[in-house]
Amino acid sequence: MTSPFLKVDAISLTLKNEPILKNVSFEAYPGEVVGIVGRNGSGKSMLFKCIAGLIIPQQGEIWVGNFAVVRERRFPPHLGALIEKPGFIGSLSAYENLKILASIQGKIGDAEILEALRIVGS
Template structure:
């Protein structure tokens, strides 16, 4: 499968936030979207997720056009900015509630996901008692639990300690081996070559450079 972006342009309140974006994403690769704050990284992920409608241009997933053939792609995992959970529900209850929308996974699969993100021992604890790192791990859990074909993650390592970062990238490696499309917006540049396959450098709403991560 692939995602094709053609001449994508988005304007908000007289401000151009995405300008003539053209790029193809393919399954089996981990992509790093790199750029300073305000460069357009999050807006690009919002466009790919269907959360914003382009002012001009098109996005195709498997040759079907977003906002024409479908509004939201049916197999997509997403972290955009801060993921909101119900604070008085437990971690398990929050994931179960989200899973009830599509009814694609069992309770046993939710437990498996909680174990994978190292929250099994805290599954019956109210989310309002979670640390920031635990909340971020729960956000990762909700994004991956249905094993989507596309993962869009906006700064997923925020508040994660070293062990949790390793957990995240192990999960991304598993998704890569299953031929998923993994797209991560990140400001972390120190270990890009160890974590990703491709890079897309965005500045001022435009793609300035892209290619293999070893060429970054």
């Protein structure tokens, strides 16, 4: 059986004495599309911030691949995330913005950036 690439197990998050996430659990498998739906203020963005290790829940565990996000208390390697509003710098070109993002982990270079821009027609 295929292992999940994402596992959220019984996470709970309270901020300023306000419960945001209560015992949230789910798994996502390779090739699967998962939709997270809910009204404004229901905790969707906070869930994604927890998955990305930007906020650590008080209870539960999150695994991205074999990486234990809650235990490690940091952003999982090999994960990319745009949560809420993307922070592109308007005064820079698409290439320059992508170059800055690529420099964070240093895994792709100019050739890959240029190919991505070619694919999307920029």
